[in-house]
Amino acid sequence: MTPPSPQPGRNHQAPRGTRDFYPIEMARRLWLEDKWRRTATRHGFDEISGPTFEHLDLYTVKSGEGIVSELFSFTREGGETAYALRPEFTPTLARMVAAKANALPKPIKWHSIGPYFRAERPQRGRLREFTQWNVDIIGNYAYEADPQALSQLGVESDAEIIACCIDALRAFGLTSEMVRVRLSDRRVLDAFLSTHGVIDDQSAKVISLLDARAKIGEEDYKRALSEMNIAPDVALGIDRLIAAFVQPEIRPAGVYSSVDVALQPYLDPLAVLWNHLRDLDALEWCSMDFSIVRGLAYYTGTVFEVHETGGKERAIAGGGRYDNLVELFGGPPTPAVGFAMGDVVIALVLQDKGLMPSDDAIARDMGLAPDVFVIASEEAADVLLRPVLAHLRRAGLHARRSYKSTRNVGKLLGEASKANARYALILKPDGQAELKDMGVQGGEPRKLQSPSGAEAVAAWAAEHIPKA
Amino acid sequence: MTPPSPQPGRNHQAPRGTRDFYPIEMARRLWLEDKWRRTATRHGFDEISGPTFEHLDLYTVKSGEGIVSELFSFTREGGETAYALRPEFTPTLARMVAAKANALPKPIKWHSIGPYFRAERPQRGRLREFTQWNVDIIGNYAYEADPQALSQLGVESDAEIIACCIDALRAFGLTSEMVRVRLSDRRVLDAFLSTHGVIDDQSAKVISLLDARAKIGEEDYKRALSEMNIAPDVALGIDRLIAAFVQPEIRPAGVYSSVDVALQPYLDPLAVLWNHLRDLDALEWCSMDFSIVRGLAYYTGTVFEVHETGGKERAIAGGGRYDNLVELFGGPPTPAVGFAMGDVVIALVLQDKGLMPSDDAIARDMGLAPDVFVIASEEAADVLLRPVLAHLRRAGLHARRSYKSTRNVGKLLGEASKANARYALILKPDGQAELKDMGVQGGEPRKLQSPSGAEAVAAWAAEHIPKA
Numbered sequence: 001m002t003p004p005s006p007q008p009g010r011n012h013q014a015p016r017g018t019r020d021f022y023p024i025e026m027a028r029r030l031w032l033e034d035k036w037r038r039t040a041t042r043h044g045f046d047e048i049s050g051p052t053f054e055h056l057d058l059y060t061v062k063s064g065e066g067i068v069s070e071l072f073s074f075t076r077e078g079g080e081t082a083y084a085l086r087p088e089f090t091p092t093l094a095r096m097v098a099a100k101a102n103a104l105p106k107p108i109k110w111h112s113i114g115p116y117f118r119a120e121r122p123q124r125g126r127l128r129e130f131t132q133w134n135v136d137i138i139g140n141y142a143y144e145a146d147p148q149a150l151s152q153l154g155v156e157s158d159a160e161i162i163a164c165c166i167d168a169l170r171a172f173g174l175t176s177e178m179v180r181v182r183l184s185d186r187r188v189l190d191a192f193l194s195t196h197g198v199i200d201d202q203s204a205k206v207i208s209l210l211d212a213r214a215k216i217g218e219e220d221y222k223r224a225l226s227e228m229n230i231a232p233d234v235a236l237g238i239d240r241l242i243a244a245f246v247q248p249e250i251r252p253a254g255v256y257s258s259v260d261v262a263l264q265p266y267l268d269p270l271a272v273l274w275n276h277l278r279d280l281d282a283l284e285w286c287s288m289d290f291s292i293v294r295g296l297a298y299y300t301g302t303v304f305e306v307h308e309t310g311g312k313e314r315a316i317a318g319g320g321r322y323d324n325l326v327e328l329f330g331g332p333p334t335p336a337v338g339f340a341m342g343d344v345v346i347a348l349v350l351q352d353k354g355l356m357p358s359d360d361a362i363a364r365d366m367g368l369a370p371d372v373f374v375i376a377s378e379e380a381a382d383v384l385l386r387p388v389l390a391h392l393r394r395a396g397l398h399a400r401r402s403y404k405s406t407r408n409v410g411k412l413l414g415e416a417s418k419a420n421a422r423y424a425l426i427l428k429p430d431g432q433a434e435l436k437d438m439g440v441q442g443g444e445p446r447k448l449q450s451p452s453g454a455e456a457v458a459a460w461a462a463e464h465i466p467k468a
Numbered sequence: 469m470t471p472p473s474p475q476p477g478r479n480h481q482a483p484r485g486t487r488d489f490y491p492i493e494m495a496r497r498l499w500l501e502d503k504w505r506r507t508a509t510r511h512g513f514d515e516i517s518g519p520t521f522e523h524l525d526l527y528t529v530k531s532g533e534g535i536v537s538e539l540f541s542f543t544r545e546g547g548e549t550a551y552a553l554r555p556e557f558t559p560t561l562a563r564m565v566a567a568k569a570n571a572l573p574k575p576i577k578w579h580s581i582g583p584y585f586r587a588e589r590p591q592r593g594r595l596r597e598f599t600q601w602n603v604d605i606i607g608n609y610a611y612e613a614d615p616q617a618l619s620q621l622g623v624e625s626d627a628e629i630i631a632c633c634i635d636a637l638r639a640f641g642l643t644s645e646m647v648r649v650r651l652s653d654r655r656v657l658d659a660f661l662s663t664h665g666v667i668d669d670q671s672a673k674v675i676s677l678l679d680a681r682a683k684i685g686e687e688d689y690k691r692a693l694s695e696m697n698i699a700p701d702v703a704l705g706i707d708r709l710i711a712a713f714v715q716p717e718i719r720p721a722g723v724y725s726s727v728d729v730a731l732q733p734y735l736d737p738l739a740v741l742w743n744h745l746r747d748l749d750a751l752e753w754c755s756m757d758f759s760i761v762r763g764l765a766y767y768t769g770t771v772f773e774v775h776e777t778g779g780k781e782r783a784i785a786g787g788g789r790y791d792n793l794v795e796l797f798g799g800p801p802t803p804a805v806g807f808a809m810g811d812v813v814i815a816l817v818l819q820d821k822g823l824m825p826s827d828d829a830i831a832r833d834m835g836l837a838p839d840v841f842v843i844a845s846e847e848a849a850d851v852l853l854r855p856v857l858a859h860l861r862r863a864g865l866h867a868r869r870s871y872k873s874t875r876n877v878g879k880l881l882g883e884a885s886k887a888n889a890r891y892a893l894i895l896k897p898d899g900q901a902e903l904k905d906m907g908v909q910g911g912e913p914r915k916l917q918s919p920s921g922a923e924a925v926a927a928w929a930a931e932h933i934p935k936a
Contacts, residue, residue, distance in 0.1 A: 012526055012563045012797050015551055018519035020564050023578070026515045041836060042861045044868040047494045051486035051597055052520060052583050053540070053553070058480055072521070072551070074542035076587045083483055083540070085521070085553075095480045096488050107871055110491070115520050115583070119544045129519055159854075167861060279854035281862070329480050368509060386627075386747035393510045393635060394749070400512040403575055 017121075017128030024359050029131065031362045032343055033113050036133040039168040040111035043160070045135055048110045050092035056082035058091045061328065063297060072119045085117035089134040089340065090298070090325065097138050098331030106139030107157060116342075125314040125345045135164055135319075136338030138326065154321060154335050155269050158302045159276030161337050165306065165317055166282045168341065173355040179316060181282075182289035183304045185270060189290050191262040192241055196234045206230060210238070211293035245288040273302070298322045302337065308349050316349060317341035363420055364468075371397040371465055372423045373416030373438075377409050380429030384454050388427060391458030397465065413438075422468065425461050433457045435464055485589075485596030495830045497599065500811055501581050502834065504601040507636040508579035511628070513603055516578045518560035524550035526559045529796065531765060540587045553585035557602040557808065558766070558793065565606050566799030574607030575625060584810075593782040593813045603632055603787075604806030606794065622789060622803050623737045626770045627744030629805050633774065633785055634750045636809065641823040647784060649750075650757035651772045653738060657758050659730040660709055664702045674698060678706070679761035706758075713756035741770070766790045770805065776817050784817060785809035831888055832936075839865040839933055840891045841884030841906075845877050848897030852922050856895060859926030865933065881906075890936065893929050901925045903932055 014020050021029055037047065056073050072085040086092060089112055097108060112134045122128055137157035162181060169179055186207065193203045205228060213221045225235050270288070277283045294303040303320030307313075319339025326334035350356045363369045372392060376385045385401060392399040400419055402412050409426060416424045417438055426434040431451035437443055448460050482488050489497055505515065524541050540553040554560060557580055565576060580602045590596055605625035630649060637647055654675065661671045673696060681689045693703050738756070745751045762771040771788030775781075787807025794802035818824045831837045840860060844853045853869060860867040868887055870880050877894060884892045885906055894902040899919035905911055916928050 012523065012529075012566070014519050014563075015521060015523055015549070018521070020519070020560075020567070021517040022564070022568070023514035023516055026517055029517070030515065042864070042866050044838065044866070046491035046836075047498065048491055049489040049494055049497070051482050051488070052585075053483060053486070053597070055480065055483055061480075069545045072542055072544065074540055076540065077537045081483070092488075095482075096490070098480070099488070100490070117520075129521070163858065170862070276854065279858070281855065281858040368514075370512065386744060387749065390631065390747070390749040394638070396510070398510050398512070 015128065019127065019129070027359065027362045027366060027368060028347070028356065029343060031357070031366055032347065033131065033133075034366065035171045036111075036113055036168060036341070039164060039171050040133075040135055043109075043135075043164040043167065045109045045111040045164070048093075048096070048112050049114055050089070050096060050112070051086070052115060053083045053085050054092060054095075056084045058095060058329075059084055059087065070119055072117050087116060087118055089114075089116070089132065090136075090322065090338065091329070093134065093136055093138075093338075094322075094325040094329045094331070094336070097326050097334065097336075098329040101326065101331040101334065104139075108136075108138040110138070111135040125348060127344055131343040133168075133341045133343075134338060135161060135340075136336060137161055138336040138338075139334055154301065154323070154337060155272045155276060157335075157337050158273055158321065159280055159282075161319065161339055162277060162286070162304060163280040163282045165304075165319070165339050165341070166285045169285070169306065169316075172346065172350055174349070174353070176285040178309060178353055179285070179306055179349070180309050181286045181304055181306050182292045183270075183273075183286055183302065184288065184290050184292040185266050185302050186293065186299060187266045187301060188263055188270075189238070189241070191266060192237065193234070195262045196231070196237065198230065198234065202228060202230075206238075207293050210291050213291065242290045245290060270302075294318055294320055298325050298328075300324055304339070306341075308352075312352065313345050313348050316345050360420060367398075367468060369398075369468070370400045370416075370419055370421040371468060372399050372425050372435075372461060373412075373419060373421035374399055374401045375409060375412045375416070375424055375426045376407075377426050378407060378429045381427040384427045384431065384457065387454030388425070388458050388461075391455050392425075392462060395458060395462040397462055423461075423465050425457075427457070431457070433461065435461055483596065487595065487597070492827050495827065495834060495836060496815070496824065497811060499825070499830045499834055500815065501599065501601075503639045504579075504581055504636060504809070507632060507639050508601075508603055511577075511632040511635065513577045513579040513632070516561075516564070516580050517582055518557070518564060518580070519554075520583060521551045521553050522560060522563075524552045526563060526797075527552055527555065538587055540585050555584060555586055557582075557584070557600065558604075558790065558806065559797070561602065561604055561606075561806075562790075562793040562797045562799070562804070565794050565802065565804075566797040569794065569799040569802065572607075576604075576606040578606070579603040593816055595812055599811040601636075601809045601811075602806060603629060603808075604804060605629055606804040606806075607802055622769065622791075622805060623741045623744060625803075625805050626741055626789065627748055627750075629787065629807055630745060630754070630772060631748040631750045633772075633787070633807050633809070634753045637753070637774065637784075640814065640818055642817070642821070644753040646777060646821055647753070647774055647817070648777050649754045649772055649774050650760045651738075651741075651754055651770065652756065652758050652760040653734050653770050654761065654767060655734045655769060656731055656738075657706070657709070659734060660705065661702070663730045664699070664705070666698065666702065670696060670698075674706075675761050678759050681759065710758045713758060738770075762786055762788055766793050766796075768792055772807070774809075776820075780820065781813050781816050784813050828888060835866075835936060837866075837936070838868045838884075838887055838889040839936060840867050840893050840903075840929060841880075841887060841889035842867055842869045843877060843880045843884070843892060843894045844875075845894050846875060846897045849895040852895045852899065852925065855922030856893070856926050856929075859923050860893075860930060863926060863930040865930055891929075891933050893925075895925070899925070901929065903929055 059067050059071060071087055073082055075082055097104065113131065115129055116132045117129050119128065137160060166181060189207060190203055193206060198206060209221060209224050274283065277286055292303055292305050299320040300323045301321035304318065305315045306317040307315055317339050321337040323335040326336060357365065374385060374389055376382045389399050389401060400421065402415050406412065413424055421438055424436040424438055426436065433448045434445040436445040446464055448457065527535050527539060539555055541550055543550055565572065581599065583597055584600045585597050587596065605628060634649060657675060658671055661674060666674060677689060677692050742751065745754055760771055760773050767788040768791045769789035772786065773783045774785040775783055785807050789805040791803040794804060825833065842853060842857055844850045857867050857869060868889065870883050874880065881892055889906055892904040892906055894904065901916045902913040904913040914932055916925065
């Protein structure tokens with residue numbers, strides 16, 4: 001039971017790539033999370049959550065053994081079961097849906113906010129621990145279950161997911177000039193390559209190359225294509241396909257007459273999606289971009305990424321359709337679409353654009369500013385201080401006090417002002433009290449004249465302090 | 469890029485001792501966390517947060533190597549640094565304070581809500597992952613820094629911490645009949661044992677035995693004492709000491725004349741603490757109980773535990789004074805006191821007492837009930853559905869729709885009611901609309917007569933739906 005002896009000077013730090021959130025950083029994080037939560041709620045998504053760690057095979061089943069080096073994995077001492085800190089939410093979500101697939105009315109609309117982990121080298125915009133918002137729609141809409149409408153399967157939910165993502169960007173004060181939602185459907189490129197005899201592994205390699213293109217540069221990209229024996233006219237065709245669909249409108253036919261038949265089944269739903277996005281007031285934020293690939297192997301259709309238009313940061317958000325995942329985890333075949341937004345990149349973008357509110361504004365916004373700062377002007381008023389604080393707090397008010405030894409009311413009002421308190425309550429030795437509106441310059445304080453007990457003083461103050 | 473093939477029937481589950489939070493469980497969790505957050509804010513605590521995992525030595529420095537078996541610990545693949553999922557918050561807090569000790573005005577009043585982990589066998593009330601609320605006051609109050617007042621050091625913050633804990637219990641609807649805050653100061657028992665020649669390791673063993681007493685039973689407790697050669701009159705003295713102070717008042721002198729001098733330095737501050745708790749309207753919840761020991765080695769003074777009075781569950785909350793911990797992590801000598809409350813036991817107690825609100829009440833309380841449920845009564849009104857939803861949501865309303873294929877307005881109103889929607893907005897094919905208050909039985913809907921566009925319909929509806 002003896003406490004260990006102090007080791008002054010020994011320094012302990014947060015693990016590399018993780019963060020300590022002191023009050024100001026924490027208020028910003030809570031503000032971000034609040035915008036996410038309110039946006040999801042407005043759009044009809046219910047919040048859920050899963051464990052912070054999962055069985056390791058939840059990730060290897062989906063992504064292969066290669067993912068293990070990107071995970072923090074562990075076993076319990078003396079135990080055999082391998083666990084991993086979750087790098088993303090989707091496998092947990094698919095597992096939760098699979099476990100109750102028949103009991104859950106469809107479509108399922110869920111969102112989740114929590115910590116995620118990557119065992120990689122930390123970089124700008126990419127930490128080892130970060131907070132992520134996940135928003136997903138799982139299962140068919142009844143009126144889309146018609147097999148005749150197969151080509152439009154899921155377009156309604158694709159549009160809702162994208163509109164929800166855009167509404168969050170709006171809630172942060174971003175505009176469609178500052179950020180861009182770039183949309184693609186992997187199957188378009190797949191179909192295009194297939195009509196040129198590029199299939200299976202070779203097709204996958206070309207798509208991976210496209211994903212890496214911006215990073216490796218044009219020269220390496222072209223060399224790699226030619227090493228794979230991709231004909232120059234196919235390479236040119238990819239570029240023309242990408243270029244032709246950048247404009248925010250879909251041309252359902254006639255652009256590539258030779259491959260129309262192959263692309264049509266994927267271009268038609270994109271045209272419908274475009275109309276839905278227009279209906280949902282989201283279209284001006286969106287561009288088609290078939291070079292968007294997304295790294296995760298489980299995407300099966302629409303994919304999208306949100307980028308700052310200056311190209312300065314990593315993707316702000318990303319998502320897509322993953323129709324096979326619930327089945328992979330033991331559930332019935334269940335279409336699904338969703339996206340994730342991390343806290344790190346969005347905060348960098350907001351700071352860069354001057355859109356991160358001031359600390360005072362966040363404190364007000366989040367209801368963190370004290371309602372009242374209680375001051376005992378003389379020692380004889382100290383007897384009231386604690387009981388008045390207790391009664392104010394029980395009345396639901398955020399009440400603070402000074403812990404300084406000074407009795408100088410001017411200095412104490414300065415402390416109240418620095419704490420952003422809305423009102424100051426000055427207790428007098430005779431049981432009287434004064435209530436001062438801290439937002440009113442030179443205003444006369446409201447005075448309680450008749451000497452009263454602590455409970456009456458607190459009730460009087462609570463009555464005269466309007467709701468924040 | 470090829471998605472892995474499905475493995476239907478293969479079942480994945482959450483790791484043992486962790487939880488999946490579906491929407492209803494998540495709403496309860498958010499409700500609990502909201503009560504914690506609001507209570508801490510009312511009492512003037514700022515929220516902070518730290519990493520979910522720390523360097524392993526943050527825990528071994530404090531608790532010795534013995535703690536490793538209770539931790540989930542790991543290294544990065546190919547890395548050498550050992551990490552552990554945090555089992556508690558206090559070491560992170562002490563590290564954060566030590567890192568900025570000189571820059572932070574004292575006293576520091578912080579709270580934190582987040583996930584914690586134990587690698588032990590899960591039991592009732594004790595899971596491998598749980599949410600915990602930590603509330604701490606660190607550093608002296610200016611007027612207590614007077615060395616003359618050394619014996620009262622920290623009593624003011626001890627009282628504030630306990631009052632905050634009790635206010636949270638009140639916020640959950642608990643009463644002082646249902647739960648009890650049991651207070652102790654280890655140094656009283658230490659001093660008592662010391663006057664009887666029981667010191668150092670032997671004293672620590674006796675105190676450990678007291679901690680285990682309820683679990684091992686009276687017989688084993690007494691046998692163990694006698695095996696340690698503790699004289700029967702000392703054992704009797706311990707019991708008399710514990711019995712004498714159960715009543716909620718402190719007798720500062722005269723109870724044990726022979727040991728008064730030794731106990732006095734610790735009993736005096738407890739008498740002051742008792743008065744402070746009375747001032748803070750918290751006394752009726754508290755009892756002195758010198759048998760309360762708390763397992764953690766770092767407590768240096770006051771300790772307390774909150775228990776359901778029926779004795780059915782584990783401790784609801786626990787805390788105490790840990791004056792050496794900031795120094796242990798490289799900061800200056802800094803007194804500190806705090807407590808933690810986990811989500812698991814409090815939820816069991818609330819359920820047992822019938823105090824967990826209904827799902828509907830929680831949805832209303834947390835602002836999760838839809839403001840409006842939008843219905844397209846005929847196919848011709850579908851063109852309005854998406855734009856009206858988008859405009860309602862941009863106006864800040866929580867707006868939902870049906871995804872069923874039925875056009876039966878009665879059925880759709882039933883769905884709106886089941887979703888707890890406050891209003892239903894029925895769109896007509898001619899651009900007219902009706903707004904129905906779902907809380908008013910048989911009430912006439914308000915009608916928008918002049919045909920309008922989606923934006924005008926949404927603005928009209930938003931204007932006529934009062935704030936929740």
